[in-house]
Amino acid sequence: MIAIIGAGSHGISLAYHLALKDVKDVVLIESKRVNYGSSSRNLSRFRYNFYNRNNVEFALEAIPYAERLARKLPLNPLFYRTGYLWLLPESLLETYERLDEMWRSYGVGGEFLSCDSFSFLKDVKSHCYFVPRNGAFHHDYLVYGMWTEVKGKYRLVKARATRIIADSKVRGVELEGSKVEADTVIVTAGAWTSPLLRINGIDVPITPERKEAYITESLSFKVRPLVIDLGSGVYFSQTLKGEIIGGTEESMGGFIELGTSLPHLLKFLTGVRRLVRGIEGIGILRSWSGYYEMTPDHSHVMGRSDEWPEGLFLDAGYSGHGIMFSPYAGKLMADLVADQRSHRFFEVFSPSRFKGGKPITETLVI
Amino acid sequence: MPKDCEYGLPYVQINREGRRVNLCEGPPQSGVRVFKPSPQILHSRTLRPLINFIAIKLNYILSHPKIYLGKQREKLVKYLEFKKVIIGGGTSGLSYLDSDKETVLLSRDVIGDLQYDSSPLPLYSRDALLESLKGIAKRNSDRIMRAEYLGKFDEGLVFDSGEEILVIKAREVVFATGARYVPPLIKGGDLPGLVSKNMFLRNYASRYRDNVVFLGSSDEAIKAALNHVGKSVLIYREGTENFTKFYLEKASEVGLEIIGVREAKLIGRNRVKGIETEEADIKAELVVYAISKQPRIEPIANFGCPYRLFEVNHTYVPIHDLNGRNGECVFVGGARGIYDPYLSIFSSKISLGIQENGIDVDRFEELLRNHNPPLHLLYTGSDTPRKSPYIFSEEGYVCECENVSMSDVRWALRMGYNRVEEVKRITGACTGACQGKQCSYLLGSILRDQELITFRSPLTPLVI
Numbered sequence: 001m002i003a004i005i006g007a008g009s010h011g012i013s014l015a016y017h018l019a020l021k022d023v024k025d026v027v028l029i030e031s032k033r034v035n036y037g038s039s040s041r042n043l044s045r046f047r048y049n050f051y052n053r054n055n056v057e058f059a060l061e062a063i064p065y066a067e068r069l070a071r072k073l074p075l076n077p078l079f080y081r082t083g084y085l086w087l088l089p090e091s092l093l094e095t096y097e098r099l100d101e102m103w104r105s106y107g108v109g110g111e112f113l114s115c116d117s118f119s120f121l122k123d124v125k126s127h128c129y130f131v132p133r134n135g136a137f138h139h140d141y142l143v144y145g146m147w148t149e150v151k152g153k154y155r156l157v158k159a160r161a162t163r164i165i166a167d168s169k170v171r172g173v174e175l176e177g178s179k180v181e182a183d184t185v186i187v188t189a190g191a192w193t194s195p196l197l198r199i200n201g202i203d204v205p206i207t208p209e210r211k212e213a214y215i216t217e218s219l220s221f222k223v224r225p226l227v228i229d230l231g232s233g234v235y236f237s238q239t240l241k242g243e244i245i246g247g248t249e250e251s252m253g254g255f256i257e258l259g260t261s262l263p264h265l266l267k268f269l270t271g272v273r274r275l276v277r278g279i280e281g282i283g284i285l286r287s288w289s290g291y292y293e294m295t296p297d298h299s300h301v302m303g304r305s306d307e308w309p310e311g312l313f314l315d316a317g318y319s320g321h322g323i324m325f326s327p328y329a330g331k332l333m334a335d336l337v338a339d340q341r342s343h344r345f346f347e348v349f350s351p352s353r354f355k356g357g358k359p360i361t362e363t364l365v366i
Numbered sequence: 367m368p369k370d371c372e373y374g375l376p377y378v379q380i381n382r383e384g385r386r387v388n389l390c391e392g393p394p395q396s397g398v399r400v401f402k403p404s405p406q407i408l409h410s411r412t413l414r415p416l417i418n419f420i421a422i423k424l425n426y427i428l429s430h431p432k433i434y435l436g437k438q439r440e441k442l443v444k445y446l447e448f449k450k451v452i453i454g455g456g457t458s459g460l461s462y463l464d465s466d467k468e469t470v471l472l473s474r475d476v477i478g479d480l481q482y483d484s485s486p487l488p489l490y491s492r493d494a495l496l497e498s499l500k501g502i503a504k505r506n507s508d509r510i511m512r513a514e515y516l517g518k519f520d521e522g523l524v525f526d527s528g529e530e531i532l533v534i535k536a537r538e539v540v541f542a543t544g545a546r547y548v549p550p551l552i553k554g555g556d557l558p559g560l561v562s563k564n565m566f567l568r569n570y571a572s573r574y575r576d577n578v579v580f581l582g583s584s585d586e587a588i589k590a591a592l593n594h595v596g597k598s599v600l601i602y603r604e605g606t607e608n609f610t611k612f613y614l615e616k617a618s619e620v621g622l623e624i625i626g627v628r629e630a631k632l633i634g635r636n637r638v639k640g641i642e643t644e645e646a647d648i649k650a651e652l653v654v655y656a657i658s659k660q661p662r663i664e665p666i667a668n669f670g671c672p673y674r675l676f677e678v679n680h681t682y683v684p685i686h687d688l689n690g691r692n693g694e695c696v697f698v699g700g701a702r703g704i705y706d707p708y709l710s711i712f713s714s715k716i717s718l719g720i721q722e723n724g725i726d727v728d729r730f731e732e733l734l735r736n737h738n739p740p741l742h743l744l745y746t747g748s749d750t751p752r753k754s755p756y757i758f759s760e761e762g763y764v765c766e767c768e769n770v771s772m773s774d775v776r777w778a779l780r781m782g783y784n785r786v787e788e789v790k791r792i793t794g795a796c797t798g799a800c801q802g803k804q805c806s807y808l809l810g811s812i813l814r815d816q817e818l819i820t821f822r823s824p825l826t827p828l829v830i
Binding site: 076260266 | 430
């Protein structure tokens with residue numbers, strides 16, 4: 001029996017890929033509801049541009065994989081390329097020129113353009129750097145698309161996992177008031193991963209950071225790329241429904257109540273109005289928040305450690321870029337769990353790296 | 367065209383060449399019609415390449431405003447602290463304010479829809495009531511602030527006064543946020559000519575003499591009809607009626623015909639021409655709905671107070687005791703499911719523990735039983751679920767903003783999604799301009815779901 005703790009994008013993707021392999025006995029354990037955490041609280045953008053080469057290399061496999069998978073799902077995740085547009089202050093120009101060189105070597109570089117090329121932008125003082133290959137999708141259609149395919153096949157247990165039952169091997173999962181027997185347990189519990197593993201004496205450094213998101217009233221479609229204004233810390237794009245969606249660099253550490261802050265919201269609203277033409281009177285339609293699941297090096301953790309009980313696996317800690325990587329991560333995890341097929345990424349993103357001093361330092365957290 | 371005039375409901379306020387226009391002010395006028403693909407077409411696997419091409423490459427599908435013009439001066443943010451805050455300036459809010467001098471009341475409107483209604487009341491004279499409320503508003507004007515409630519944020523309760531954004535910290539919050547009418551599921555429900563009781567009273571009652579049909583299972587529908595001069599018909603879904611003796615007698619006095627039907631649909635090409643039931647075809651130029659009075663759950667749930675589906679009349683109600691309390695949440699009047707104005711006043715006094723002139727809990731319960739059925743069952747616990755009073759057809763729009771029909775809901779159901787939250791995620795229902803203020807209730811009643819969507823702040827668009 002395989003037990004997956006956490007029915008978010010990563011847990012569901014893993015289940016989806018196990019189902020493709022005709023694996024029979026799988027149970028998903030979810031304390032809130034399917035898609036509750038970061039999986040439904042994100043901006044649904046994808047990118048290839050990371051500071052760390054390992055993350056670029058992961059994206060080069062993960063993003064095309066997600067685009068292909070999207071075509072097969074019963075819901076339409078609407079993957080499309082919008083580009084990412086960085087507005088750079090003078091002080092960061094050199095850094096991005098160096099990064100662009102690295103990205104070009106992978107075929108995911110961009111262009112330094114005059115900001116006049118983007119007619120939706122007001123006159124801005126920044127430098128404009130545009131990478132066309134990045135894009136957007138619809139997170140609900142992606143996750144529910146995968147979930148629709150597996151929900152009839154696997155059992156969903158709605159309960160909070162309180163402990164993983166294990167000696168030298170995994171035996172099951174203890175729930176509030178019951179338990180599930182399993183010889184394989186995969187934790188895909190996002191921000192809630194660390195507290196659970198700590199009960200078993202396993203320390204995986206994943207900490208929650210509350211981040212807020214906002215959408216505005218609808219506007220005729222013009223802000224196609226995701227705009228990242230590094231001067232103000234405001235980032236935004238437009239949905240196909242016409243809303244401007246985005247957030248700011250503001251975040252709050254810990255399991256802070258999932259509300260939103262008025263000053264943060266106003267920072268976003270004034271930031272967007274300052275940059276986009278013709279929306280001086282636009283209003284915020286909705287705000288929400290979720291947890292970024294941060295690791296010390298801001299790169300994810302996948303696979304297992306030899307020090308752990310046999311049969312225990314992990315896929316979490318995506319530090320703000322989890323949803324775009326979920327289809328591919330689920331595939332790799334399913335290969336590992338069901339077929340014992342490893343991949344070099346399990347070495348790179350190993351949970352042991354924090355002790356071994358081989359961090360995958362990532363500075364581009366958006 | 368809007369169906370109701372409440373700020374925040376579909377098409378009440380539209381953007382016309384960058385300016386916000388309220389379609390309920392001035393003569394009735396039409397808004398813009400936005401075309402959106404139905405969810406089933408969007409998700410079709412065969413059409414997917416074509417749909418993605420149209421949706422993504424061309425972006426022709428949606429016609430949205432091109433600009434939003436700003437104001438000369440941005441609103442300032444002001445932080446305030448009060449002991450007790452009442453949200454809502456209708457009958458119950460004003461009575462609470464008058465009875466408790468430690469309160470401050472915030473509301474977009476004062477007195478509200480009551481002033482448009484001229485139907486008789488069983489317990490009190492309407493004129494006296496209106497006079498008394500006007501007096502309260504005048505006497506306590508220094509404790510009334512005109513502002514729209516935008517919801518709870520980290521920093522406190524946020525209101526928009528038009529000039530300022532007010533952030534208020536309060537030790538106690540009284541929800542006098544009232545109730546509204548949710549449109550039914552009825553084929554042809556998107557045709558102009560289907561309006562709420564409030565819209566009818568405000569804009570149409572004096573203009574239509576003939577061919578007006580009323581829809582609804584509660585006294586509210588009879589009350590709407592009693593405002594109409596001329597002969598009319600009231601239609602409700604069989605087996606869902608909750609009329610009281612008082613209003614049935616009034617209906618019979620004016621010759622209002624009340625018919626229970628299994629099905630009904632609206633007919634007409636460009637606007638409503640009639641209503642067809644299994645019994646008869648009725649000519650109708652205007653169809654007015656007041657199915658049930660649905661408490662506005664959005665501010666209550668957004669604040670963190672629990673609610674549930676009360677299946678006797680299919681309304682979502684905050685969980686509370688006979689005094690209208692649940693921990694730090696206090697509910698009065700329409701917010702707790704009361705629709706008689708006198709009982710609204712009574713509910714404010716009861717929640718303050720006031721006992722005077724025959725006002726006490728026993729009397730309150732007795733009056734509820736006689737004049738606000740089936741609400742009293744909420745407190746006796748003897749509620750037997752009944753069918754939804756909203757469903758008149760198997761087809762029709764569930765969410766007009768996002769073009770979600772009952773056929774789309776059935777498509778989601780076939781995939782195994784039977785919760786409001788799930789159907790929202792799959793079909794996009796309740797994600798449009800009104801953020802689910804109508805469709806989530808209708809969808810909830812259809813699905814018999816205890817939970818609606820998560821109502822997030824701001825509850826109406828925050829503009830500075």
